[in-house]
Amino acid sequence: MTLDQCKCNETVLITHLIGASPFRRRLMEMGLVPDTNVTILKVAPFRDPIEIFFKNCRCILSKNEASLIEVRSQLK
Amino acid sequence: MIVALVGNPNCGKTTLFNQLTGQNQHVGNFPGVTVEKKEGFLLKDPSVSLIDLPGTYSLYPFTLEEKVTLDYLLNQQLDCILNIVDATNPQRGLYLTTQLKDLNIPMIVLFNMMDEVQNNHESIDLALLSKSLHVQIFPISAAKGIGINDWTHSLKKISSSIPISYGNHPLFQLQKNIKELIRPFSAYPMHDSAMIIQGNDSLFKQLDSSTQNKINQKIKDSVSKQNDSQGEFISFRHHWIESLCERACSKKNRSKETKRSLFIDKLVTHRFYSIPLFFIFIMLIYGITFGPIGSFLSEITGSFINLIQSMLTILLDSLSVSPWLKSLIEDGIFIGISSILSFLPSIMLLFLCLSFLEEVGYMARVAFILDAPMKKIGLCGKSIISLLIGMGCSVPAILSTRTLKNEKERKITVLLVPFISCSAKLPVYTLILMSFFSSKPFWLFLLVGLNLLLALLFSAFLNRFVFKQELSSTLLELPNYRLPTFKSLFQTVKQKAIDFIVRACTILLIASILIWLLQSFTPDLQYTTTIQESILAQIAQTFSPLFNPLGLSDWRIVTALISGFTAKEAVLSTLSVLFQTSISALPTLLQSLISFPAAVAFLIFFSLYTPCVATISAINKEFKSTFFTLEVILFQTSLAWLIACFFYQTLTLL
Ligand SMILES: Nc1nc2c(ncn2[C@@H]2O[C@H](COP(=O)(O)OP(=O)(O)OP(=O)(O)O)[C@@H](O)[C@H]2O)c(=O)[nH]1
Ligand SMILES: [Mg+2]
Numbered sequence: 001m002t003l004d005q006c007k008c009n010e011t012v013l014i015t016h017l018i019g020a021s022p023f024r025r026r027l028m029e030m031g032l033v034p035d036t037n038v039t040i041l042k043v044a045p046f047r048d049p050i051e052i053f054f055k056n057c058r059c060i061l062s063k064n065e066a067s068l069i070e071v072r073s074q075l076k
Numbered sequence: 077m078i079v080a081l082v083g084n085p086n087c088g089k090t091t092l093f094n095q096l097t098g099q100n101q102h103v104g105n106f107p108g109v110t111v112e113k114k115e116g117f118l119l120k121d122p123s124v125s126l127i128d129l130p131g132t133y134s135l136y137p138f139t140l141e142e143k144v145t146l147d148y149l150l151n152q153q154l155d156c157i158l159n160i161v162d163a164t165n166p167q168r169g170l171y172l173t174t175q176l177k178d179l180n181i182p183m184i185v186l187f188n189m190m191d192e193v194q195n196n197h198e199s200i201d202l203a204l205l206s207k208s209l210h211v212q213i214f215p216i217s218a219a220k221g222i223g224i225n226d227w228t229h230s231l232k233k234i235s236s237s238i239p240i241s242y243g244n245h246p247l248f249q250l251q252k253n254i255k256e257l258i259r260p261f262s263a264y265p266m267h268d269s270a271m272i273i274q275g276n277d278s279l280f281k282q283l284d285s286s287t288q289n290k291i292n293q294k295i296k297d298s299v300s301k302q303n304d305s306q307g308e309f310i311s312f313r314h315h316w317i318e319s320l321c322e323r324a325c326s327k328k329n330r331s332k333e334t335k336r337s338l339f340i341d342k343l344v345t346h347r348f349y350s351i352p353l354f355f356i357f358i359m360l361i362y363g364i365t366f367g368p369i370g371s372f373l374s375e376i377t378g379s380f381i382n383l384i385q386s387m388l389t390i391l392l393d394s395l396s397v398s399p400w401l402k403s404l405i406e407d408g409i410f411i412g413i414s415s416i417l418s419f420l421p422s423i424m425l426l427f428l429c430l431s432f433l434e435e436v437g438y439m440a441r442v443a444f445i446l447d448a449p450m451k452k453i454g455l456c457g458k459s460i461i462s463l464l465i466g467m468g469c470s471v472p473a474i475l476s477t478r479t480l481k482n483e484k485e486r487k488i489t490v491l492l493v494p495f496i497s498c499s500a501k502l503p504v505y506t507l508i509l510m511s512f513f514s515s516k517p518f519w520l521f522l523l524v525g526l527n528l529l530l531a532l533l534f535s536a537f538l539n540r541f542v543f544k545q546e547l548s549s550t551l552l553e554l555p556n557y558r559l560p561t562f563k564s565l566f567q568t569v570k571q572k573a574i575d576f577i578v579r580a581c582t583i584l585l586i587a588s589i590l591i592w593l594l595q596s597f598t599p600d601l602q603y604t605t606t607i608q609e610s611i612l613a614q615i616a617q618t619f620s621p622l623f624n625p626l627g628l629s630d631w632r633i634v635t636a637l638i639s640g641f642t643a644k645e646a647v648l649s650t651l652s653v654l655f656q657t658s659i660s661a662l663p664t665l666l667q668s669l670i671s672f673p674a675a676v677a678f679l680i681f682f683s684l685y686t687p688c689v690a691t692i693s694a695i696n697k698e699f700k701s702t703f704f705t706l707e708v709i710l711f712q713t714s715l716a717w718l719i720a721c722f723f724y725q726t727l728t729l730l
Contacts, residue, residue: 017307022138023549025274025306029134030551031168033311041338045347046448049457049550056165056328058337060444060457062550 001073003038004050004066011039012071024068031055032069077124078152079231082145082176083160084169085109085131086555088188091564092160092218093128096120096225100571102472103564104434106461107131107553108479111141113148120225126158130478133168135175135267136276140478149179150264156182156234158227163187163200163215164331166324170317173209174240178267182234184212184227191217196331201324208320210238219561239266247273247312250298254291258283274306333556340557341441350445357438359521361429361467365422365502366517373421378660381414385658400596400603407656408592409585412649415659416580419503419645420573426499427572428565430468435560435568439464440552447550453532454539456480456548459489466496468572470691474698484543488535490695494687494712495531497524500644504682507648511663512675527683530719579643587639587646591653607654626681626717627674627724637681643688673727677720684716 006012014036017024031054032038041058042051049062081089085107094101097116102109114128129148130141137143149157159176161169166187176183185206193200206213212230216223242248254269261283262268268279272291280288299305330338343349364370388410392402433439442464443457450456458480466473473493480486497505505520513519594612598604607613616631616638623634632654640647652658655665670678686709687695696705 020275020304020306023551025136025310026133026138026551028307028310028314029136029171031171031314033307033314035311035315042341042345044345044448045350045445048448048451049444051345051444051554055167056331056334057168058334058554058556060440060447060550060552060554062447062548064547065549065551 001071002067003040003052003061003069003071004063006040006071008040008042011037011074013037013074014069014071016070018068018070021068023065027061027065027069030059031057037074038069038071077155077231078127079124079156079158080127080129080148080152080154081158081160082129082149082172083131083188084133084162084172086553087131087160087162087169088218089131089160090114090128092186092188092216092224093126094567095218095221097126100567101128102568104431104439105437105555105558105560106434106439107555108139108141108458108476109434111144111475111478113144118228120228124228124231132172134172135179136271136274139481144478149181154181156184156231159183159185159211160188160218161185163189163193164333166200166205167314167317167321170205170209170321171313173211174313174317175267175270177209177211177237177240178270179264180237180239180266182237184214184230184234185209186227187213187215188218190215191220191222192331192333195333198328198331199326204324205320209240219564242312242316245312245316246298247309250294251309253294257287257290257294261287270309273309331556333558337437337554337556341554344438345441345445350441354442354445357433361426362520362524363517364429365426366506366520370422370425373425374418377421378418381418382658382660385410385414403596404589404592408589408596408653411656411658412588412591412653413580413584415652415662416503416584416645416649417577418659419506420576422502422506423499423576424569424573426502427468428569430464431565431568432560433464435558435564437555437557440554443550443552444554451548453536454484454488454543455492455535456482456485457550458552459485459492462489463492463496466493466498468499470494470496470498470687471694474691474694477698482546482548484539484546485548487543487699488538490698491538491708492531492535494691494708495527495534495684497527497683498644500688501683503645504640504647505679507651507659507662508666508675508679508682511666512672523679523683526680530684530715580645580649583643584646584649587642588649588653591635591639591650595654612654625721625724626677627671627728628678628681630669633670633678637678637685640682641686641689643690644682647682671728673724676727677724680723681716681720684712684719686713686716 039053129145132142447457636650639650
């Protein structure tokens with residue numbers, strides 16, 4: 001599953017980031033590395049971008065790029 | 077001694093810089109406010125020069141303004157790095173700190189925003205962090221001015237930096253091994269080694285092939301799976317920092333500030349309400365600036381200026397100066413500048429509103445709600461931030477596009493900035509609207525709306541036919557809302573007022589004097605009081621035919637429009653110099669001079685034609701292309717002419 005397919009208010013765990021683009025690097029530098037928890041907070045009025053929460057930080061991220069982030073739902 | 081402020085975007089570097097140097101640089105609550113380096117001297121110790129740099133998430137630059145920071149760090153002999161970390165989110169800030177440590181430059185770390193940390197009853201074990209990172213760490217609160225000078229004592233004693241030890245992690249060993257290999261070729265071997273592992277090959281390409289092979293082999297041996305040394309290296313650093321922070325920081329729930337912001341955003345970024353709300357905010361800004369409050373303040377200033385004028389006349393009469401000098405002072409200098417200065421309150425109100433939006437944290441929200449529709453026409457959410465800044469002044473708006481990663485979006489955004497009515501255009505709008513239209517704000521909205529519509533169409537056109545499609549991506553931090561302090565708003569508005577007055581007393585003064593000279597002397601350099609014989613009349617009349625199709629054949633109006641190239645307000649000061657009247661008498665004069673359709677044409681032409689000199693030079697500086705710049709001038713002017721002509725002709729037919 002990738003991050004753009006998750007539902008609002010769902011918390012998931014990053015497993016892997018796809019590709020090798022500079023954008024992927026920037027996501028990782030900002031702290032979106034494997035084993036990080038991410039929560040989807042909201043979807044923008046026009047359905048793109050999405051708003052996410054991780055490591056005490058809120059970010060907006062376009063769906064296109066959210067699809068680079070592979071996640072799995074958290075086992076509670 | 078040179079000390080540079082380095083840190084993540086929006087961690088409070090400029091706030092601290094202003095506190096320490098007494099300067100008044102722009103502060104705002106969204107990432108990417110500072111895009112250029114700024115210099116100042118410590119108030120407490122002028123021998124130390126402090127450099128404010130654009131915020132950056134890492135030393136591997138992603139956008140242009142981050143490159144400014146990296147270039148400065150690598151090419152300048154720094155005595156000390158002052159690394160600011162946002163204490164409410166130390167993990168992200170410390171990633172940059174570990175990279176800065178690789179540079180091996182003496183460093184002091186400041187944990188900013190400690191007021192918010194305390195407010196949440198959290199604790200950070202700075203001693204533990206300090207021991208693990210081998211740096212001195214001081215807690216501060218830049219906005220509150222707490223602890224901001226504590227670090228200066230350590231500056232004198234600062235020694236060379238001790239590298240961080242990440243234990244025997246294979247990637248750390250790899251970094252050290254590569255460092256040994258490239259030591260002879262690199263000024264910052266530890267940093268360059270990290271960059272090579274992350275696939276940044278600007279240095280790698282300069283190495284001889286045997287070293288390259290050795291490095292490749294070493295990377296292959298250390299990386300566990302696939303070919304992702306970059307990802308593994310970044311993850312390794314982040315995980316190291318995460319475990320450090322888990323030991324040093326008390327368990328974190330969402331902070332009060334985050335909860336409050338999430339609550340406000342329920343409305344502000346709501347699916348249905350957010351867009352209308354955005355337009356309401358924009359209309360409010362114009363409403364406040366142009367509505368009762370703005371006009372009331374302008375009237376007070378106007379009568380104050382009249383008072384000064386009558387005193388000036390009495391003074392000049394009592395000194396019995398020669399008539400041409402009296403004319404220069406009264407009709408040249410005073411009339412021109414005073415007509416502009418009476419708009420000072422409105423302009424200050426406009427900047428007050430804009431800086432409130434910036435400091436409260438609304439800008440990033442706008443980028444969020446409008447990102448998708450903007451992408452359809454080749455822009456992105458962040459372009460809107462630049463365009464909103466452009467409501468104040470085009471120059472910082474153009475600079476702010478540096479934070480746009482996508483080159484196409486950046487170019488289109490810059491091309492749209494001239495469509496936005498900057499603060500300098502407002503006095504002229506007011507004058508024309510006062511003269512010809514009864515309800516000012518309504519027509520103003522119509523004009524601004526028309527410009528916006530043209531801008532969007534133009535953007536869609538450029539996106540479809542001129543620029544090639546590029547994949548565009550969005551990543552922006554949403555800062556927590558903060559109530560701006562009275563002091564910081566006051567400082568910003570004061571700075572804008574000073575800028576405005578300085579401009580009135582320099583560019584506009586010179587323009588006014590020039591206009592006065594040209595209209596007071598005949599081509600054979602005789603002083604004259606009949607304007608028709610003056611040099612200016614002769615020159616302007618040659619341009620007049622161009623403006624005939626717009627109904628603007630009067631040479632004085634043509635002259636005024638041309639003078640607007642120096643600065644947009646100059647149109648107003650030139651008109652008052654040419655008609656020798658103060659701003660309050662201009663409307664009746666204009667009414668008798670041009671028809672209603674011509675007034676509409678004037679407004680439209682003025683709102684769209686060539687940007688002012690300052691904007692032009694900013695565009696030229698950013699794109700380093702004279703061709704591109706000339707294109708902007710020509711395109712804007714011809715577009716303005718065509719649209720104005722269309723409106724004039726249609727309206728006269730009706
Ligand atoms: N509560 C609190 N807010 C602060 C503090 N320091 C700065 N701020 C706020 O943080 C926001 C960002 O401040 P800036 O100084 O513009 O940040 P910057 O690091 O220069 O940001 P960029 O130029 O974008 O890199 C502003 O809204 C400040 O008012 C602080 O100590 N406490
Ligand atoms: Mg700044």
